[in-house]
Amino acid sequence: MNTDVVIEILNEQVSMSIPSMSLRTRKDIYSAANIVNIPKEEVDLFLVDRVKGENFNKFIVIKDTKNGPLLAWVKIGISDLSNVEVIEGLNTGETVYILPSKSLVDYQRQFRERVEASFSFG
Secondary structure: OOOOOOOOOOOOOOOOEEEHHHOEOHHHHHHHHHHOOOOHHHHHHHOOOOOOOEOOOEEEEEEEEOOEEEEEEEEEEEEOOOEEEEEEOOOOOOEEOOOOOHHHHHHHHHHHHHHHHHOOOO
16 A cells, blocks of 8 residues: 655744754753853853743743843744744844754764774783
């Protein structure tokens, strides 16, 4: 039995969108913040309050500002898996960081350690 399937990628105009890879959760914001030198204490303070819609339609982004990286909550809408509509939390012209995930950073660290151990002459 065969089935013909048509997959339609997001074919709708949105007022603002950002790459899906720029979205962070409580679980991985610490590793992303560390990459851009946001202190752990600043992340802790940012995460004190729970936000309604977390990990559903509200996520964390790291914005680039004149004063350095800044954590911000964004409310998202529709997505084509590459990009996601931003409903609130960003203004036109603002820039967000796209950083590797915690799992990628961990994998790269483990790989580097294995390579260094393989070539150890001590």
